[in-house]
Amino acid sequence: xxxxxxxxxxxxxxxxxxxxxxxxxxxxxxxxxxxxxxxxxxxxxxxxxxxxxxxxxxxxxxxxxxxxxxxxxxxxxxxxxxxxxxxxxxxxxxxxxxxxxxxxxxxxxxxxxxxxxxxxxxxxxxxxxxxxxxxxxxxxxxxxxxxxxxxxxxxxxxxxxxxxxxxxxxxxxxxxxxxxxxxxxxxxxxxxxxxxxxxxxxxxxxxxxxxxxxxxxxxxxxxxxxxxxxxxxxxxxxxxxxxxxxxxxxxxxxxxxxxx
Amino acid sequence: xxxxxxxxxxxxxxxxxxxxxxxxxxxxxxxxxxxxxxxxxxxxxxxxxxxxxxxxxxxxxxxxxxxxxxxxxxxxxxxxxxxxxxxxxxxxxxxxxxxxxxxxxxxxxxxxxxxxxxxxxxxxxxxxxxxxxxxxxxxxxxxxxxxxxxxxxxxxxxxxxxxxxxxxxxxxxxxxxxxxxxxxxxxxxxxxxxxxxxxxxxxxxxxxxxxxxxxxxxxxxxxxxxxxxxxxxxxxxxxxxxxxxxxxxxxxxxx
Numbered sequence: 053x054x055x056x057x058x059x060x061x062x063x064x065x066x067x068x069x070x071x072x073x074x075x076x077x078x079x080x081x082x083x084x085x086x087x088x089x090x091x092x093x094x095x096x097x098x099x100x101x102x103x104x105x106x107x108x109x110x111x112x113x114x115x116x117x118x119x120x121x122x123x124x125x126x127x128x129x130x131x132x133x134x135x136x137x138x139x140x141x142x143x144x145x146x147x148x149x150x151x152x153x154x155x156x157x158x159x160x161x162x163x164x165x166x167x168x169x170x171x172x173x174x175x176x177x178x179x180x181x182x183x184x185x186x187x188x189x190x191x192x193x194x195x196x197x198x199x200x201x202x203x204x205x206x207x208x209x210x211x212x213x214x215x216x217x218x219x220x221x222x223x224x225x226x227x228x229x230x231x232x233x234x235x236x237x238x239x240x241x242x243x244x245x246x247x248x249x250x251x252x253x254x255x256x257x258x259x260x261x262x263x264x265x266x267x268x269x270x271x272x273x274x275x276x277x278x279x280x281x282x283x284x285x286x287x288x289x290x291x292x293x294x295x296x297x298x299x300x301x302x303x304x305x306x307x308x309x310x311x312x
Numbered sequence: 313x314x315x316x317x318x319x320x321x322x323x324x325x326x327x328x329x330x331x332x333x334x335x336x337x338x339x340x341x342x343x344x345x346x347x348x349x350x351x352x353x354x355x356x357x358x359x360x361x362x363x364x365x366x367x368x369x370x371x372x373x374x375x376x377x378x379x380x381x382x383x384x385x386x387x388x389x390x391x392x393x394x395x396x397x398x399x400x401x402x403x404x405x406x407x408x409x410x411x412x413x414x415x416x417x418x419x420x421x422x423x424x425x426x427x428x429x430x431x432x433x434x435x436x437x438x439x440x441x442x443x444x445x446x447x448x449x450x451x452x453x454x455x456x457x458x459x460x461x462x463x464x465x466x467x468x469x470x471x472x473x474x475x476x477x478x479x480x481x482x483x484x485x486x487x488x489x490x491x492x493x494x495x496x497x498x499x500x501x502x503x504x505x506x507x508x509x510x511x512x513x514x515x516x517x518x519x520x521x522x523x524x525x526x527x528x529x530x531x532x533x534x535x536x537x538x539x540x541x542x543x544x545x546x547x548x549x550x551x552x553x554x555x556x557x558x559x560x561x562x563x564x565x566x567x
Contacts, residue, residue: 101457104461106458106462107461110461120463121462122462123462123464123465124462125377127455127471128454130457133462134458211465214462
């Protein structure tokens, strides 16, 4: 009885669903999401053994290998690398479903004005992530490899191992993808009134310092990829200042609130 | 040769501690001496070649690599220790036995000696099955992926860890009948219970096999399930024998 009273005490502010209903809802969404991810990973496994997915991943380093293939050190590696690719593919394939589930979970808790922001933000976020990782794959990776592998060519010979290479690629591509999300973060911040274009412009120097440190941490320890990350991120920062100015100009009410 | 052979059980507590100390010292001495013998064996005979043999057909005339200049020495040392432990194990087991035996009842003493031999035979069977059947299948399976973009450059340390893990896993898992037998002797399970719960046991065996076998090889998992299911049946029969003998024994003892 006491427990029931406790639950009733937690009755949500919206008045529609109790905490238990929420938990139930959460559990159902979690289970279906897991099932979808597992199925999608199965599909991903099929894709990664029928199509040459690994070939796409290794394409940037191929010109530097003199016709040789990448090596693996443990006899179980080829299988586990295929499995890893399958999991990554599975997550990408099930991403739309996961986002819908997350939306269903979070949207009842949002105010209408917040809710209106989410859909365009997600669309733009996915697009920007894709732009960032494509930029990384086609521009940054080849440049970085040319730079780092150009040293000590007289006394060292390349013997690139797939899992080390894969680690660098995944880390770099993910870093660029996430870094390119910066405008979304800033725009949402502006719309919610957390930051203003004036503040961003005033703190420009701090932002550049923070970006430099972050990109030095995120990229492998070579200068080229760090600079290649820093420059576009800085440009995106300037771009988002301009954009948030434009957004505020179109919404006088928000602008007044920001000033007041 | 203080406390090397069997001892009588009637001793004060401190004497037991003294005995334990000597038994541990004898065991350590045996391991050290056998490791030295093992070192000679490993350097004279091609022990490593034996472990490498399963992967050789998949390597296209190449040899396994080592990445660190100190690796060949330390791998020899590791193998020597392994061989040493193997050679010393009868002495270590005997010391353990000699220490524990006075504390056991005669009926328990009579049960343990054969079960040690039986356990050794089962362990060997498991290891042999892993070496001759499971290992080649696993290697063929895992190395069959991504052949167009990857090239094997197998490193000895990685290879050895896969091999040793697999041999040990099979050896340990094949000890299942001993465990069931021991449980029957202690009266914790009965043959009726075991045959009743057969379906549950099969499910558990299947899950355990799927977890243990490296590389999640489906054929290998099945390959491991079959002998384990047979061993389970064998242990039901054995525990029936144990129970029947136990029923006869008190009767003859009384009569």
